[in-house]
Amino acid sequence: MQILRTVEELRAWSRARRCDGGQGIALVPTMGALHEGHASLIRAAVEARPGRVAVSIFVNPTQFGPNEDFAKYPRTFKADCELAEREGATVIFAPSVEEMYPAGAATFIEVEGLSDRLDGKSRPGHFRGVATVVAKLLNAAEADLAFFGQKDAAQVAVLRRMVADLRLGTKTVVCPIVREVDGLALSSRNVYLSAEERKQALALSRAIRRVESLVAGGERLSIRLMEAARDVLAEEPALRMDYIELVDWETLWPVLIAAPGSLFAVAAWVGNTRLIDNTILQ
Template sequence: MELIQSPVELRARLVGAASVGFVPTMGFLHDGHARLIERASQENERVVVSVFVNPLQFGAGEDLSRYPRDLARDQEIAEQHGAHLLFHPQASVMYPEGFTSRIELGGPGEGWEGASRPGHFSGVATVVLKLLNLVSPTRAYFGEKDWQQLAVIRRVVRDFNLSVEIVGCPTVREPSGLALSSRNSYFTAEQRERAAILSRALRAAQNAYAKGERLSKRLLDTARMVLMSERELTLDYLALVDENLRPIEVISRPEGARLLIAACLFGVRLIDNMPLSENAHA
């Protein structure tokens, strides 16, 4: 596997490839990223993994400076799971002097993370559009853990007529149920176990739905009761939304219905989501 920093070199290495799979990341790879890379390697002739901690998607007071980084480890993991190229551009390459363009989002970028982190999805959409233009992949792979981000990226691809297939891949979880995230490295072992309360709360709402509850308020109250047992947790939002990320009041059908949560625990902001019904198709 080659480590490449130049967009010109990247394009040269991909000339003639019948298909290219692309896994964009901010590095500090974990098993969730590994699954994305494995799937990309199964479905494409060449696989590119990018590692770039994108400053545009971090707001004031967020963790840009302390975001975990370990390029050597990332190279090892990417190669083990089938990547051919690791693209690691410098910020000066992605955003050269005089760079002023940004994507402004409506639709799926509004509300939830968009409201809690102003400018975040603008930064995400801008860097993803640049990376897709640089790599020109056949398929690009994203985890469903960032459900709203996935919706934003699909909208950008549609709105800008990009010829790439966006592939969403299931969330990978620790045995406790905690969704894998590079930010989990901020926790102690005990804190990681306690952080699984987010997934337990969503499971409680799923179970209430399976037992016949159809009112969103009652389903979310069921989840809140679980969350109340963790005194260190500060809830940002908890929602039940449709496929367009709009709140649902009464569930007439489970297809597309999604539970979303964001909370701060031990100084770490976490997000998670689950389908309302595991048997329904989004």
């Protein structure tokens, strides 16, 4: 497995693969600290484009706010490379900040009408940074497929809109949330949790399961679903609520009645760690 450091190297690799008469390129964008959730994305990419899978590892500074965890975000490059290789990735793209944002860089992508909803409302500027770096990665890899996890459902909505608006020609593939045995959604930030905080964090997945159960029983009113989720989260008084929302997954606008495909999403602070979870309702 190769480790590439520059856009020029990644683009040359991608074009060489295209010239050999095979299929296109699959990209799995990550910030590293890889876990089983990322592994599931890599496996899906390998199944779709065997021998043509690039995994990017780049902690993107522009998606972190001034009081967020950029400096301490977990960086486990050697272990990340081992996991990616084990799962069948072809190359790792691990650029420097200077490679992704050349001196004087002044171009950013703002997906208006989506970037200030859900996580974007809580983290101003976050989706501006995400959209910009993902566009750069898709352009560098010239990927026809890009793989993302459902856990970042609001991010997926923003990126789908960006790809469509800019006619990038990349299909976004969304893979299911991967959970621990006890239900906690896998996240690179879970390493921040103490043993007690990890127990508290399980309230998020319990709230999700409660909502799924209500919907399966016929409940569709947003106000009742959100109330039920709020009651579950209140069982852990140490949690600090960020949001509970039922939205249209395409627009991220709130909806009053849950329809098949609606996104039910929650976010909360557990200690100093902000965690998210969601479900796509049936």
